[in-house]
Amino acid sequence: MNMIEPTQFISEELRGTLRRNVAMNRHTSWRAGGYAEKVYQPADLADLMVFLHTLPADELVIAVGLGSNLLVRDGGFHGTVLLLHAALTEMHIEADGSLYAQAGISGAKLARFAAKHNLIGAEFFAGIPGTLGGMLAMNAGCYGSETWGLVKNVQTLMHNGKLLEREPNDYEIGYRHVALKKQSKFLENNDACNSISLLIHQEEFFVGARLHMPSGDGDFARREIKSLLSKRITSQPLNLPNAGSVFRNPPNGYAARLIEQCGLKNLQIGGARVSEQHANFIVNVGSATAADIENLINEVQTSVQHKTGIYLHPEVRIIGEYASNHE
Numbered sequence: 416m417n418m419i420e421p422t423q424f425i426s427e428e429l430r431g432t433l434r435r436n437v438a439m440n441r442h443t444s445w446r447a448g449g450y451a452e453k454v455y456q457p458a459d460l461a462d463l464m465v466f467l468h469t470l471p472a473d474e475l476v477i478a479v480g481l482g483s484n485l486l487v488r489d490g491g492f493h494g495t496v497l498l499l500h501a502a503l504t505e506m507h508i509e510a511d512g513s514l515y516a517q518a519g520i521s522g523a524k525l526a527r528f529a530a531k532h533n534l535i536g537a538e539f540f541a542g543i544p545g546t547l548g549g550m551l552a553m554n555a556g557c558y559g560s561e562t563w564g565l566v567k568n569v570q571t572l573m574h575n576g577k578l579l580e581r582e583p584n585d586y587e588i589g590y591r592h593v594a595l596k597k598q599s600k601f602l603e604n605n606d607a608c609n610s611i612s613l614l615i616h617q618e619e620f621f622v623g624a625r626l627h628m629p630s631g632d633g634d635f636a637r638r639e640i641k642s643l644l645s646k647r648i649t650s651q652p653l654n655l656p657n658a659g660s661v662f663r664n665p666p667n668g669y670a671a672r673l674i675e676q677c678g679l680k681n682l683q684i685g686g687a688r689v690s691e692q693h694a695n696f697i698v699n700v701g702s703a704t705a706a707d708i709e710n711l712i713n714e715v716q717t718s719v720q721h722k723t724g725i726y727l728h729p730e731v732r733i734i735g736e737y738a739s740n741h742e
């Protein structure tokens with residue numbers, strides 16, 4: 416495992432942007448939720464290393480890409496958000512033919528870049544509206560492909576700013592699940608009260624990855640991207656703010672089908688509604704609070720479990736505190 420100390424850069428001034436009390440509805444695809452106490456958008460990787468090195472060891476830190484799988488509770492996130500999508504954007508082909516991309520690159524850019532270089536297998540990324548960092552954290556996937564299926568190795572930054580290189584073997588990788596083996600760095604907790612997947616504290620962040628893909632016909636890849644995108648337009652409610660599939664599919668089944676069978680399409684709490692077009696999507700019909708969305712998630716989960724005995728695990732990540740008036 417290679418390691419670079421942030422002290423190599425310590426004489427540098429911070430070059431990124433630090434903002435306080437930032438409305439996270441501007442940084443999440445649900446367009447809902449509370450404020451983050453601090454948001455840092457680094458200038459580049461070296462700058463992020465220095466920034467992390469300056470933080471107290473107990474500072475709550477979370478990396479956010481395009482916020483397309485994230486809900487920030489109305490009471491806000493009392494820590495520092497690292498906003499990476501406009502920051503870590505380097506991408507190139509390495510001497511051995513693998514594709515190196517930094518964590519802030521979007522799925523769409525990654526898919527197009529791979530096709531341009533006649534690499535095959537990254538087409539599915541085009542329809543996932545997240546960053547490579549978020550896709551690595553979630554093992555995002557669709558149409559039979561998953562992010563980690565392409566990973567040769569990853570670069571991560573520790574909470575103290577140290578840069579590491581890790582192999583897929585270092586992780587436990589499953590369906591929408593990625594965790595460091597032995598040490599549970601990405602702590603997930605199934606809150607006993609509401610069974611929502613909460614992200615408590617992140618101690619290591621993805622900042623880049625090398626992906627390996629076979630060479631092939633770039634025109635074929637481009638046609639594939641087009642066809643996958645048009646499939647999505649017809650099957651997903653892309654005209655209203657949402658976070659994609661809210662629940663993981665249960666073994667041998669589909670969450671959307673179960674939700675529909677339970678008669679929950681169009682169920683609405685406040686400004687949050689179960690989509691008519693795709694029952695595993697919750698859409699913000701105008702003025703949803705994070706509490707509306709979370710309450711609807713809980714309601715759907717309880718109803719489906721009551722009627723079918725099947726427990727639906729949320730795929731979306733929820734962070735932050737409830738608002739003081741939360742019931």
Ligand SMILES: Cc1cc2nc3c(=O)[nH]c(=O)nc-3n(C[C@H](O)[C@H](O)[C@H](O)COP(=O)(O)OP(=O)(O)OC[C@H]3O[C@@H](n4cnc5c(N)ncnc54)[C@H](O)[C@@H]3O)c2cc1C
Nearest residue numbers: 480481482483484545546548549550552555556557621659
């Ligand atoms: C319309 C729509 C369609 C979707 N379709 C799909 C689909 O087909 N397949 C699929 O799998 N998902 C899908 N999603 C969900 C979402 O796009 C993916 O989960 C994506 O990987 C999230 O990436 P992000 O950068 O937006 O992550 P965010 O939402 O910003 O973050 C998600 C989680 O990843 C963590 N994270 C983000 N960046 C990093 C990093 N650099 N290091 C460590 N942790 C990090 C965050 O802390 C958080 O826990 C869809 C969402 C939408 C809105």
